[in-house]
Amino acid sequence: MAGCGEAAPVRRRRRDGEARREAVLDAALDIFSTVGLHGASIDQIAERAGLSKTNLLYYFPSKEELYVAVLRRVLAVWLDPLHSLRADSEPADALRHYIRRKVGLSRDAPQASRLFCLEIVQGARLLREELEGPLRRLVEEKAGILRGWAAQGRIAPHDPHHLIFTIWAVTQHYADFATQVEAITGRSLTDPAFFEETVANTQDLILGRLGLL
Amino acid sequence: MAGCGEAAPVRRRRRDGEARREAVLDAALDIFSTVGLHGASIDQIAERAGLSKTNLLYYFPSKEELYVAVLRRVLAVWLDPLHSLRADSEPADALRHYIRRKVGLSRDAPQASRLFCLEIVQGARLLREELEGPLRRLVEEKAGILRGWAAQGRIAPHDPHHLIFTIWAVTQHYADFATQVEAITGRSLTDPAFFEETVANTQDLILGRLGLL
C-alpha cells in the first residue's frame, strides 16, 4: 500500500461531474420540450450536451430516468412562486406579485413550462404521485388562505380552485402557446411592452374578479 | 368482353372505404393525443382501428400524413365556435354562449384539444401556415367586432387579443390539464355540477372584465 498519490488519475475541478450532469439536464430540457420523450434520442441530447451517447448513459442509466430527472427539476421551479401566497400578506399585493412572477417564469423558462405541459397533457404517467400528493396539499393550503381572506371580507366570495386554475391557465398560456400567440399578434413576452401588457391584463382579470380594483 | 358481372368482386356498401378512413382517423386521434406523434406506432393505431398495418398504409401513405390529416380535422372543430361571435349579437349573450360552447368542447372532445395543444407546444411545425393564415385572419375579424362593441360603449375598453387568449387558455385548460385538475379537486367536466361551475366561473371572469355583470 505504499506510494499512493503518484499513480492517481488527473484530478479535475471538484464537482466537475456534477457540472456535466447539469449540462445533460439542460440539453435534455431543450430537446424533450421540443419533441417530447419519444421524439428525443439520447444521441441528440448527448450531442447538445457535448458528450457521447455512451458517456451520457454513464451519468443517467436510461432515457426515461433522465426524463424523470428533468421533470422533477422543472416541477420544483414551477411550484416555487405559489409559496409566496401567505395569509399575512395584503391580498391585492400578494396576487399581483404572484401573477407577475408566473408570467415572468413563462418568459424566462418557457421550455420548463412546455415540458410540464406535455407531460400533463399526456396523462402525467410519471408525475401522478407528485400531483396527487405534494401539489394537491400545497393547493389545498393556498385555497385555505383564499377562503380565509374571503371570510374576512377582504376579497369577494369565489371558488379558490377555479381561481388558481385560472391564474395557471392564463399565465402559462403565454409560454405553452407562444407559437400561436406569436402567429396571431406577431409579439412575444421577450418584448418588454408585451410582457407588461400581459401582466397587467392578467392582474386586472383576477383582481377584478375578487373586487379588488 | 362478354359476360361481365359474374366475375366482379363482392361489392360492399358504398362509401365503405370512407368509413374505414374515419375509423383510422378516430383511432389515430386516440393514440396521438395520448403519446404524441413519435410515441405512436402505425401498428398500434391499425390495431385499434381494426385493420392491419399494411392496410392502414394503403389508406394513408405515411404516419406523418395521417397525423396531419387528424390535425386538420381537429382544427376545424376547434375553430368553429368562434364563428358565433357576430357583430349584431348582444355582447353579453354572445360571450356567454361562446364560453359555454368552448367548455362544452373541452368536455366532449378533450382528445382533440389535447392533440392541438401538443402540436402547438412543440412548435406547430405542421400547422404553422394554418395559424399564420386562416386563424390569424379569423381572430383579427373577431377582434374587430370586440373593438366595435367597446367603441360603442357596449363593453369596457380592453385588448381584444388578450381577451381571446384568456378565454382560450381558461376553457381549454380543463381539457388539456384535466389530469391535474382531477388530481387536485377529484372532479372533472363529466360531472355536470363541475361543468356548470366551470362555465359560470369563466363567464363571470370575462364578463366582469368587460363591465357586463
Added chain:
DNA sequence: GTCTATAGATGGATAGAC
C-alpha cells in the same frame, strides 16, 4: 470516465401474391 463495437429490438415502409 470515456471510448469502440455491437447486440437486440422496434417500427416505418415497400414488394408482390391473391
Added chain:
DNA sequence: GTCTATCCATCTATAGAC
C-alpha cells in the same frame, strides 16, 4: 383492398478495452 414477407433505418442499452 388486403395479406405475407421482408428490407432497412433508427435507437436503446450493454460489453469490454483503455
